[in-house]
Amino acid sequence: MMRIRNLFSLSLCFWSIVICADQNSNYENYSISSETSWIKVLIYPDGPLKHLGHHHVISHQNIKGNVQFASDPIDSIISIEFAVDEFTVDDYELRKQEGGDFDGEVPQKDIDGTKKNMLSEKLLNSIEFPSIKIKSKSIEGQYPDYEVRSDVNIKDRNFNLVFPARVNYDKKSFVSSGEINLSHDMLGLTPFSAAGGLLKVRDLMVVRYKINGLIQQN
Secondary structure: OHHHHHHHHHHHHHHHHHHHHHHHOOEEEEEEOOOOOEEEEEEEEEOOOHHHOOOEEEEEOOOEEEEEEEOOHHHOEEEEEEEHHHOEEOOHHHHHHHOHHHOOOOOHHHHHHHHHHHHOOOOOOOOOOOEEEEEEEEEEEEOOEEEEEEEEEEOOEEEEEEEEEEEEEOOOEEEEEEEEEEEOHHHOOOOOEEHHHOEEEEEEEEEEEEEEEEEOOO
16 A cells, blocks of 8 residues: 555656646746846926926846746746946937937036936935836737736835837847836836926836847756
């Protein structure tokens, strides 16, 4: 009787290993390429004195994370993280690419002031909360256009956001890109305001991104 039980236990273990191996074989692990991935946030002035303010391009080009890419992309799992203090304010070339009201160079003192306000306790509070984390919860759509429902962690709060994603992939890499309109309020943030609100940052902001992943070599 003991021998039968042992054989039964071994059989269960064997099939558990086979099933897990089969499930894992449906995924390919990709690392986010920091060299070719980026996020851009377009910020607009508002208020009666908005003509005295600047349009800002806030960018990040040191994105870290990984993607478990499934044979059916809607089953993929995405995990991304980036350091708050590594945001760049008003890179000249990025402003030039945007053109229009974003074109032109912003004085360094204004760049420094904008970054100081952005990292301050009133906004991102980079000292206490040094990173922003994004993790997918579910994915819907069909190739090449998807919607990625995500849990976004900013400071000490989590927010549910849906990111549009256009995806291209092969056996070695993938690229996901998209654009979404967000508000400071949606992220639990209060826009900068001066002169009693006569000059302030518009609540609306536009987020554009490109995430490039490279397959992990075993």
